[in-house]
Amino acid sequence: MLKEIPVVDLIVGLQWGDEGKGAVADRLSANPKYKIVIRPAGGNNAGHTVFIGNKRFALHHIPAGILHGKIAILGSGMCINPLALMEEINDLEKAGIPTASLYISDRASLLMPWHIEEDLLQEKARGKDKIGTTCKGIGPCYRDHIDRVGLRLSDFADSEERWRVKLKSKLGEVLERLERLYPSFVPAEFFARFPFENLEAIRRLLASKVVDLPEFLRERRHQGGGILIEGAQGAMLDIRHGTYPFVTSSHPTAIGCLDGMGIGPGDVTDVIGVLKAYVTRVGEGPFPTRMDRTTEALIRALGKEQGTTTGRDRNCGWLDFVQLRYAAKLNSVTGIIVTKFDFFHELSTLRVCHSYQRNGEEIKYLPADMVGCEANFTDVEVWVEPVKNSTQVMDLPAACRNYLWKISNTLEVPIVGLSLGPERSDAIELSPTETVIY
Known part of the structure; x- marks a missing residue:
């Protein structure tokens, strides 16, 4: 009952x-x-x-x-x-x-384009042992959180200046790591299509919803x-x-x-x-x-x-x-x-x-x-x-x-x-x- x-x-x-x-x-x-x-x-x-x-x-x-x-x-x-x-x-x-x-919790994990990229690379590398993931970047995003290196919504809702510093630092680390782990990954190509402007516009719209x-x-x-x-x-x-x-x-x-x-x-x-x-x-x-x-x-x-x-x-x-x-x-x-x-x-x-x-x-x-x-x-x-x-x-x-x-x-x-x-x-x-x- x-x-x-x-x-x-x-x-x-x-x-x-x-x-x-x-x-x-x-x-x-x-x-x-x-x-x-x-x-x-x-x-x-x-x-x-x-x-x-x-x-x-x-x-x-x-x-x-x-x-x-x-x-x-x-x-x-x-x-x-x-x-x-x-x-x-x-x-x-x-x-x-x-x-x-x-509203969005400030403690939620921020899933970025590099998480999706890595999810796709991982699943492809597994070959016949693939898990059947949706390749939405969820696993790599949670892994970053457990490794204590992930970004959170509190970072996304921070001031524009501090957010830019965090994004630049994190993106540099990610490009270096993915190039080292996956031979098919080309950092310059990923950087060229990274949605900097779109992300910034969305950040400004969502910041007021973070609590x-x-x-x-x-x-x-x-x-x-x-x-x-x-x-x-x-x-x-x-x-x-x-x-x-x-x-x-x-x-x-x-x-x-x-x-x-x-x-x-x-x-x-x-x-x-x-x-x-x-x-x-x-x-x-x-x-x-x-x-x-x-x-x-x-x-x-x-x-x-x-x-x-x-x-x-x-x-x-x-x-x-x-x-x-x-x-x-x-x-x-x-x-x-x-x-x-x-x-x-x-x-x-x-x-x-x-x-x-x-x-x-x-x-x-x-x-x-x-x-x-x-x-x-x-x-x-x-x-x-x-x-x-x-x-x-x-x-x-x-x-x-x-x-x-x-x-x-x-x-x-x-x-x-x-x-x-x-x-x-x-x-x-x-x-x-x-x-x-x-």
């Missing part, structure tokens, strides 16, 4: 991302109890898609709360690409969405109103707890979100886990429940499974209870929202993975190294009735309710919401006393 306000609620993806968190965050942001919506970590390697009528918004830095006029904050754990962020701001303004309520996040939140919370933390990507992409090394460079788990906020776990009211009724992932890495290619092609077409950021086709698999149990416990989830089962009536087969087989042994936990894990499946009853126009749980077909009950029962977490499509109205919110039963 979700607790009462005042709230600091946290949305976290329970799979490899692409669970539909953008639409969930958009719907939850409409609740007047939330005054602030924060994106705590990651960068424009992630994307949240929101539909308002026939308009599609692809958000990469900015949290979905901006679409409801909420205070929208880019948190301290983020990598901010100022060029990409400015493009995103301009797109929103052109669509009639004001961005005056957007001391802990102090900013303290003042706003004192004034009243809840906070919604909009996590990006998914738990299985966490650099420590995910399917390493095929992961992102940050911590898209609940505790990682708090790190990007500057608040402690005692401040959190509820952790809302979002999961898709099947599972997808992009890039490389283990994927025990991947479907046969014919079924995968059908799911990909029905679910429109192409990445918001990269446009790449997503690999599709059956729901993995081993992985989900791990993610739910890892994030201390108090409620779950299930998405993207609105087209399941078109399927002739529905399966779930209840355990793995590895080296002749059945295992029901997620090992650190998933190489060699094969899924043990259970077939689940399908349904033929569409669910799209359902407005309450009991409108759903019995077999559908049974499928949802299996999810809730297996994870030992109540379902608090259902998503039946991309539109804002395509949702069922469950009351605390309502249950999803067969």
Whole structure:
């Protein structure tokens, strides 16, 4: 059962991302109890898609709360690409969405063109051992932060004179290092196309939006109103707890979100886990429940499974209870929202993975190294009735309710919401006393 306000609620993806968190965050942001919506970590390697009528918004830095006029904050754990962020701001303004309520933490990492250049060079150098990175520069940017040599938004918002000195010094160091590490890198060519003027123009526009996040939140919370933390990507992409090394460079788990906020776990009211009724992932890495290619092609077409950021086709698999149990416990989830089962009536087969087989042994936990894990499946009853126009749980077909009950029962977490499509109205919110039963 979700607790009462005042709230600091946290949305976290329970799979490899692409669970539909953008639409969930958009719907939850409409609740007047939330005054602030924060994106705590990651960068424009992630994307949240929101539909308002026939308009599609692809958000990469900015949290979905901006679409409801909420205070929208880019948190301290983020990598901010100022060029990409400015493009995103301009797109929103052109669509009639004001961005005056957007703020950026001064502790966020500044992602520069050289990070993208190095990301591309690294991935190319890996050859057949590539990770499948989006090549947005996120990894190199976080590495600079860990090495304590990175730039932050506090540097970007500094005086023009001090910023120019820092930029000149850092650029010289980077050119020398990349030339030493990558024979194909030509410093003169990179310097010639470096966007000095564009960066300076953007710096002047964004400087007023940079705030001391802990102090900013303290003042706003004192004034009243809840906070919604909009996590990006998914738990299985966490650099420590995910399917390493095929992961992102940050911590898209609940505790990682708090790190990007500057608040402690005692401040959190509820952790809302979002999961898709099947599972997808992009890039490389283990994927025990991947479907046969014919079924995968059908799911990909029905679910429109192409990445918001990269446009790449997503690999599709059956729901993995081993992985989900791990993610739910890892994030201390108090409620779950299930998405993207609105087209399941078109399927002739529905399966779930209840355990793995590895080296002749059945295992029901997620090992650190998933190489060699094969899924043990259970077939689940399908349904033929569409669910799209359902407005309450009991409108759903019995077999559908049974499928949802299996999810809730297996994870030992109540379902608090259902998503039946991309539109804002395509949702069922469950009351605390309502249950999803067969």
